[in-house]
Structure formats: structure tokens, C-alpha cells
Amino acid sequence: MGQHLQPTAKSACAFVVGLDSEGHWVTIETHGRGGGIFTNRDAAVRYAEFETSHRPRAVRLSHRRVRLEL
Template sequence: MNPERTMPSLVPAAVSGTPAAADPIRFIVGQDRRGHWVAVASHGRAGGLFRSREAAIGFAVGETGHRPDAVRLSGERVELRL
């Protein structure tokens, strides 16, 4: 490794002046009161019912572009409102 060559430091977009997404989509995954697996977007305009936890998480991960910390697993009941 070359000691003269260093990796650039990572700076959050808001600090670096690069425009960040105003409302990044995030998903909550959990079970509704009937035991169905649910994925619901934080803004409430996307989501669905799924056969398994893995399917709900897979959907949410795909919808968020595989961003770290964009999908949360809830220990509380999650309701999909239509």
C-alpha cells in the first residue's frame, strides 16, 4: 500500500453540498394483526402483503435500491392502509 495515497474521506451529502434526496424512501417490515407479513413505505404510498418475512424484506430492499439502513424490521404490528 502506498502511504502517499489515501482514500478520500466520506462526507454526508448534506455537508458536502451535494443535493441529497429530500425524502428517501424507507420501509418498515413486520406483521399485521392477522399475522401477514407487510412492507410499508415510510411515506405511506407504497407497500404490500407477503407470504413470508423474506419476501417482504426482498421487496423493500429492491424498492430502496439496496441502501443500508433503508429497511427496518418492526417488533410492533404494522398495518398496510389502502
């Protein structure tokens, strides 16, 4: 009890951050478990970094358009 289990690299939460077709900054969790629409890139990256506990390489910026499906 009281022991924290670390997620495996395969199941660990990760996000892609990029612009959608309407110019909104979007975050998308790579397993489809979450995401959001933000007013600027900094806010989107801050959210994704918080959700991934600031794990290295858990947040990627996309140079292509991204789409958040609700």
C-alpha cells in the first residue's frame, strides 16, 4: 500500500500540440483520452506538460494541421 506504480512507456500519456484548420491551438492525447482547444501555443503546451507530469519527450509539436475529435 502507498506504493506508486509508474505507467509503462507504452501506456504513458503523451500529447501532440498544433494548429487546427481554423487556427486554434489544440492538444491531443495520443491514446484519445483527452485534449483541448487553447487561445495560444504557450497555454496548450503548459496544459500538455502538466498532464504528462513534465516527462521528457511526452509533448510533441506538430508542423502539420491537427484535428481534435470530440
